[in-house]
Amino acid sequence: DWKDGNGNLVDPKKSYRIEMIATDAADGVSRFSSDEINVVVTGFERRKESTIIVQFAFDEVTSTSRYLESRIESMARYVKETAESGEKEMTIRILGHTDPIGTDRRNMILSQERAAKEERNFRRYLRYIAGLRTDVELYRWLSQNNATLIKQGVADQQPYEVERYRDGQFEKVLLGNNALPEGRSINRRVVIQFEERTIQK
Numbered sequence: 725d726w727k728d729g730n731g732n733l734v735d736p737k738k739s740y741r742i743e744m745i746a747t748d749a750a751d752g753v754s755r756f757s758s759d760e761i762n763v764v765v766t767g768f769e770r771r772k773e774s775t776i777i778v779q780f781a782f783d784e785v786t787s788t789s790r791y792l793e794s795r796i797e798s799m800a801r802y803v804k805e806t807a808e809s810g811e812k813e814m815t816i817r818i819l820g821h822t823d824p825i826g827t828d829r830r831n832m833i834l835s836q837e838r839a840a841k842e843e844r845n846f847r848r849y850l851r852y853i854a855g856l857r858t859d860v861e862l863y864r865w866l867s868q869n870n871a872t873l874i875k876q877g878v879a880d881q882q883p884y885e886v887e888r889y890r891d892g893q894f895e896k897v898l899l900g901n902n903a904l905p906e907g908r909s910i911n912r913r914v915v916i917q918f919e920e921r922t923i924q925k
């Protein structure tokens with residue numbers, strides 16, 4: 725459970741030394757250094773990361789920003805590299821969201837439509853990058869590389885939050901505040917979420 729100055733776990737592939745510097749009463753300095761210490765991994769950590777890839781016009785499946793949508797290509801490249809490394813199991817979730825305006829039924833349908841649209845886009849990019857011709861080949865490739873692709877609409881149930889590291893601990897910050905127009909705009913989104921688990925060999 726060693727952590728660096730930013731609160732991140734140390735790299736298990738590197739070696740470390742413990743160093744001690746002592747100053748005596750006559751201002752003499754002594755330096756002591758341990759033998760190399762190798763990190764022994766005794767547990768594996770799950771990693772979860774999400775990124776907004778598209779924001780939408782109100783009550784529409786039309787994206788408002790081509791720049792955000794272009795993130796899909798870089799996410800597809802990341803999935804290809806991670807999956808083909810053979811070191812991780814991966815679940816890719818394409819999650820559609822809405823703001824709270826409208827009926828529950830309408831918002832659920834709209835969030836599912838948004839998720840389905842961007843999941844189709846993501847599949848298209850991933851097929852191209854992985855050199856696959858059909859969705860059948862894509863799903864076979866995903867299975868062979870321990871990866872699962874899921875699309876899901878969640879309506880307005882998950883306003884957009886980010887985690888921030890401050891004063892030695894993580895805190896959640898609500899960006900999608902539905903009481904504000906800009907918060908509702910952020911909540912009209914599709915998010916791609918990666919869940920990764922290291923494969924023990």
